[in-house]
Amino acid sequence: xxxxxxxxxxxPVFEEAPVELRCNYSxxxxxxxxxxxxxxxxxxxxxLKYLSGSTLVKGINGFEAEFNKSQTSFxxxxxxxxxxxxxxYFCAVSERGDYKLSFGAGTTVTVRA
Amino acid sequence: xxxxxxxxRHLVRRRGQEARLRCSPMKGHSHVYWxxxxxxxGLKFMVYLQKENIIDESGMPKERFSAEFPKEGPSILxxxxxxxxxxxxYFCASSPYQGTLNTEAFFGQGTRLTVV
Numbered sequence: 443x444x445x446x447x448x449x450x451x452x453x454p455v456f457e458e459a460p461v462e463l464r465c466n467y468s469x470x471x472x473x474x475x476x477x478x479x480x481x482x483x484x485x486x487x488x489x490l491k492y493l494s495g496s497t498l499v500k501g502i503n504g505f506e507a508e509f510n511k512s513q514t515s516f517x518x519x520x521x522x523x524x525x526x527x528x529x530x531y532f533c534a535v536s537e538r539g540d541y542k543l544s545f546g547a548g549t550t551v552t553v554r555a
Numbered sequence: 556x557x558x559x560x561x562x563x564r565h566l567v568r569r570r571g572q573e574a575r576l577r578c579s580p581m582k583g584h585s586h587v588y589w590x591x592x593x594x595x596x597g598l599k600f601m602v603y604l605q606k607e608n609i610i611d612e613s614g615m616p617k618e619r620f621s622a623e624f625p626k627e628g629p630s631i632l633x634x635x636x637x638x639x640x641x642x643x644x645y646f647c648a649s650s651p652y653q654g655t656l657n658t659e660a661f662f663g664q665g666t667r668l669t670v671v
Contacts, residue, residue: 446597474657485559486646486662493658532597536657542611543657545590545597 444469444535448546455523456554463518463549465533475516476534476543477507486532492516503527528553559584559649559663560629567669568637576632576666580649586610587630588656589622592644592665603656604630610653637670644668 449464467473477489490501497509507518516533533546560579568574580587585606590598603611604624615622619637624630634641644667650660 448597451595476657478662483664485561485664486648491658534598541603541654541656542600543598545592545599547595547597 444473444537444544446533446535446544446546448531448533448549450549451547452550452552454552454554457525458522460519460521461523461527461551463531463533463551465516465518465546467514467516467533467535469514469535469537472538474536474538475507475509476536477501477505477516477518478532478534478545479529480532480548481529489518489531523551523553525553525555527551559647559661561645561647561663561666563666564664565667565669567671569671570638571636574634574637574641574668574670576634576645576647576668577629578632578647578649578663579629580647581651581661584649584651584661586650586653586655586660587624588648588650588660589630589632590646590648592646594643598646601632605653634668637668639670642668642670 447466455461475492478486490499492499492509500506505520530548530550532548534543587604589601592598600614602622619635621633644665646665648660648662
């Protein structure tokens with residue numbers, strides 16, 4: 443069975459600064475990888491996903507993530523954050539051949555002016 | 556096209572009462588998945604339903620919890636005789652095709668259950 447570890451539970455960051463959210467997973471088989479965002483009082487929204495191909499994945503709102511198979515990581519980055527990026531971010535993994543998603547505990551990003 | 560609708564958004568129940576959580580999938584979606592998020596934890600899979608069928612309930616607690624997705628109407632997650640440990644956010648997702656939670660699903664806003 444797979445598991446997901448988000449290494450930071452809280453990430454405060456100033457507006458226009460870069461941010462990186464760390465995600466590591468463990469699995470004995472090939473996986474698909476995802477980042478979801480939950481804005482205050484809203485549902486989960488898919489930011490980006492890695493299924494195959496290029497290990498650098500670009501998503502919505504200027505976010506990108508890089509799949510590193512040797513380090514079993516899928517870190518999320520944004521070069522310059524806005525106040526509106528304040529939200530909770532979830533990393534998720536799904537084993538190929540299985541439909542279920544396993545989620546990390548989430549990282550709360552708070553962007554300050 | 557409205558998204559996945561969950562209601563109520565917030566639900567408060569006293570210990571021993573029943574909680575009913577509703578999920579209306581996106582139009583055209585016939586596959587529904589329920590997840591639970593306990594405080595300080597990630598979302599955990601509970602159950603996967605297709606209209607009138609439970610496909611996978613491997614994540615459902617064995618007692619007090621049940622789910623259904625009738626031919627007409629929303630999917631219902633029912634928790635009988637709630638206890639404080641049931642306090643959590645319950646999320647529903649829907650997808651158009653079988654077993655595509657990881658590639659084609661959309662999530663609702665969640666129902667936050669508080670047991671007092």
